[in-house]
Amino acid sequence: MCKNMPPLELAIQFHGHICPGLLMGVRAAEFALEKLAVDPDVDEELVAVVETDSCGVDAIQSILGCTFGKGNLIFKDFGKNVYTIGSREKNRAIRIAQRYGVKFSPDWPRYKALADLKSPSQEELREKESILGAMFEKVMTMPFEELFKWEEVAFEMPGKAQIVETVQCQKCGEGVMKTRTVTSGDGIICLSCAASEVA
Numbered sequence: 001m002c003k004n005m006p007p008l009e010l011a012i013q014f015h016g017h018i019c020p021g022l023l024m025g026v027r028a029a030e031f032a033l034e035k036l037a038v039d040p041d042v043d044e045e046l047v048a049v050v051e052t053d054s055c056g057v058d059a060i061q062s063i064l065g066c067t068f069g070k071g072n073l074i075f076k077d078f079g080k081n082v083y084t085i086g087s088r089e090k091n092r093a094i095r096i097a098q099r100y101g102v103k104f105s106p107d108w109p110r111y112k113a114l115a116d117l118k119s120p121s122q123e124e125l126r127e128k129e130s131i132l133g134a135m136f137e138k139v140m141t142m143p144f145e146e147l148f149k150w151e152e153v154a155f156e157m158p159g160k161a162q163i164v165e166t167v168q169c170q171k172c173g174e175g176v177m178k179t180r181t182v183t184s185g186d187g188i189i190c191l192s193c194a195a196s197e198v199a
């Protein structure tokens with residue numbers, strides 16, 4: 001990860017496109033860094049519990065360094081734009097929840113209609129860009145408290161990710177984490193083989 005890139009740039013590069021959900025995640029991530037007075041994660045100093053798997057989570061991953069691969073991004077499939085960020089060093093955590101019904105742009109339906117046009121005119125393209133620009137400006141400059149509510153929470157930091165022994169599946173011969181195996185008539189097998197046995 002390129003540390004000297006501004007957070008917004010990091011998030012856009014990681015996510016691939018710019019959208020309101022991503023920008024909301026950028027606001028939440030920057031707020032967490034500031035409130036907890038921490039730097040982005042290097043080696044699991046931070047943990048993020050996210051209650052959604054939508055766009056904003058990519059800002060949490062790219063800006064805070066809490067990532068799926070490092071194991072310090074914990075996903076709870078609750079369908080809520082809620083992020084709990086904890087710091088091991090500070091022994092503190094904050095819970096950030098997007099307010100219900102936040103409106104950034106009354107022009108969003110118009111934007112979508114313009115985006116769906118097969119061959120938009122120059123005029124329509126300009127209109128689309130200007131709606132988008134105004135909305136991004138709004139998300140990035142609205143007072144944080146209007147977008148989110150937040151509070152300090154007691155938070156049990158999970159243990160750091162463990163390295164688990166890899167064993168060989170007795171059916172397909174591929175390596176598999178020992179904690180993700182089952183015992184069958186063939187011996188110790190992986191879950192993909194176990195799933196195909198049932199099918």
Ligand SMILES: [Zn+2]
Binds near residue numbers: 017018022055
């Ligand atoms: Zn997105």
Ligand SMILES: [Zn+2]
Binds near residue numbers: 171174
């Ligand atoms: Zn297998």
